[in-house]
Amino acid sequence: MPTLTQEPQARHDRYCAEIALQVRQLRDIVTSGADLSATVPTCPEWSLEQLVRHTGGALRWVELNVRTRSEEEVPETDVPFYEGPEKHGDPDALDAWLAETGEITVTTLREAGPEAPVWSWGWERSAGFWARRMAHEQVVHGADAALTVGRRVEVAPEIAADAIDEWLEIVEFVQRTEPDDEAAELRGPGRSIHLHATDTDEQLNAEWVVELTEDVVRWRRGHEKATVALRGPLTEVLLAFYRRLPPDGGQLEVLGDRKLLDFWLRRATFG
Numbered sequence: 001m002p003t004l005t006q007e008p009q010a011r012h013d014r015y016c017a018e019i020a021l022q023v024r025q026l027r028d029i030v031t032s033g034a035d036l037s038a039t040v041p042t043c044p045e046w047s048l049e050q051l052v053r054h055t056g057g058a059l060r061w062v063e064l065n066v067r068t069r070s071e072e073e074v075p076e077t078d079v080p081f082y083e084g085p086e087k088h089g090d091p092d093a094l095d096a097w098l099a100e101t102g103e104i105t106v107t108t109l110r111e112a113g114p115e116a117p118v119w120s121w122g123w124e125r126s127a128g129f130w131a132r133r134m135a136h137e138q139v140v141h142g143a144d145a146a147l148t149v150g151r152r153v154e155v156a157p158e159i160a161a162d163a164i165d166e167w168l169e170i171v172e173f174v175q176r177t178e179p180d181d182e183a184a185e186l187r188g189p190g191r192s193i194h195l196h197a198t199d200t201d202e203q204l205n206a207e208w209v210v211e212l213t214e215d216v217v218r219w220r221r222g223h224e225k226a227t228v229a230l231r232g233p234l235t236e237v238l239l240a241f242y243r244r245l246p247p248d249g250g251q252l253e254v255l256g257d258r259k260l261l262d263f264w265l266r267r268a269t270f271g
Contacts, residue, residue: 004158004159004162019105020102023138026142030098037089042243055138057076058134059105062130062134063101063104063105066108066116066130069112114128115127140242155234157197161200161204161234163238164241171219175216175217187216189214192209192224193208198232207223208222209224212264227256227260228255231253233251236251240265
């Protein structure tokens with residue numbers, strides 16, 4: 001089963017390829033005759049069209065930040081065509097906007113390379129940070145769109161595993177930089193969470209242990225006994241961790257302290 005290489009340029013190229021794939025899949029949903037006014041069940045404040053416009057706008061925002069090598073956050077109001085086509089409810093116009101959005105974003109990220117300096121809100125200020133972040137954002141919002149129209153969600157194992165890694169890195173970052181954030185409530189003695197993908201091989205090592213200590217939340221890859229375990233296919237574990245599936249939905253199962261897992265999901269949220 002494939003794993004993501006540690007070589008920066010190869011990882012960057014893989015993220016760019018994933019963004020391109022996710023945009024193509026989203027375009028396919030837009031042009032499939034789907035009801036653009038349908039409510040997204042995993043983001044009920046949005047219609048399918050609003051989800052698509054949010055997703056494309058985020059890509060265009062990142063593209064401008066990276067292309068200009070911005071040293072501070074570019075306001076959304078400065079991003080050309082950030083909100084998408086003027087006409088609403090038009091799948092052809094939305095598809096054309098998405099196609100252009102995906103092309104310019106991937107081109108800009110590829111030309112920049114992973115180490116180009118760019119502002120970010122995170123622990124790494126580089127184009128590589130944004131390629132990774134957008135690949136995972138597109139995966140999750142692509143799943144939102146697929147679930148809206150009743151399509152099966154399948155995520156490449158190496159991308160799904162890396163998306164879980166990144167989310168845990170974000171939680172760690174918030175612990176360090178925003179000590180008063182809701183995530184601080186996760187800290188406490190002697191509690192832990194184990195994520196266990198049941199459909200991967202040892203090479204991918206798609207298992208995680210999250211320790212909730214009095215001082216910090218920390219994590220590592222591995223198989224260990226924990227206060228609560230979430231087991232199931234890797235894509236479903238990913239979607240549950242991002243609150244897109246209930247922890248006991250699909251082929252997932254929860255073993256141990258379900259209240260702790262629910263508490264984590266309420267406090268550790270992003271996107």
